[in-house]
Amino acid sequence: MKKKTSVLEKVYLIIFMTLLYAPMVVLMVFSFNSSNSTSVMAGFSLKWYAELFKDSATIAAFRNTVVLAVVSAAFSTVFGLFSAIGINYTRSKWYKKSILTTTNIPMMNPDIVTGISMMLLFVFAGTLMRRQGVLGFGTMLIAHVTFQLPYVILNILPRFRAMDRYLTEAAQDLGCTPVQAFFKVTLPQIRPGVIAGAIMAFTLSLDDFVISYFVSGPEFQTLPIRIYSMTKKRVTPDMYALSTIIFLVMLLLLIAMNVIQNRAENGGRTAGKQVGK
Helix, strand or coil: CCCCCCHHHCCCCEHHHHHHHHHHHHHHHHCCCCCCCCCCCCCCCCCHHHHHHHHHHHHHHHHHHHHHHHHHHHHHHHHHHHHHHHHHHHCCCCHHHHHHHHHHHHHHHCCHHHHHHHHHHHHHHHCCCCCCCCCCCCHHHHHHHHHHHHHHHHHHHHHHHHHCHHHHHHHHCCCCCCHHHHHHHHHHHHHHHHHHCCCCCCHHHHCCCCHHHHHHCCCCCCCCHHHHHHHHCCCHHHHHEEEEHHHHHHHHHHHHHHHHHHHHHHHHHHHHHHHHH
């Protein structure tokens, strides 16, 4: 018997959803405002979207952000996958718990502490190598991969626990090499976790400001840092347009992630049935 939702629960849900999405709705509405007012809607216009694409500095920062997010997500996904494999097949329970605890530390550590410590490390390394201006794309890439890696690992590990460990052994008994068994059996089973980890790493990189602020150089600026520098002055509606575009892109990315996960799970079940036969 299904439990009926009470009136109080419905009211709570409506209030929660309103508080959660009302700011975004207001921002999206005013991104189409014909005037630069942040309180009066003068009329519908695409003026601020046109102004946004004329701002070469903002477009360059957006391009840098996307490039950094894609590259760091790719590295963290590959490293996270191999790390999850190593942790999963570790026999020592004490060693496995120690590694998992160590993996969780970067997620619990405040971003400002991580950012400052990484900045000091990079500057110290640059001093040892007698190089100036070491902060830039390379240091931001290392920093982003570092704080993304635990999230990728923790997205993949549950898929290993949910997988039937005898499937890989069955594939090897049927003639597959360990590498073939991994790509034909194991990887399809854990693919939803890998995809989820990659997308989470991508979104974390897009959103990061604190760590990026400390490890960035003057020649490589990401969008969050660009927006922060603009907030020192009066925020113009072209930033509303930019925020609207980012929100819609992330919404489409979330939908795509759900679709890909469902297809991957169905494909994994099919592969499991084929191996079982």
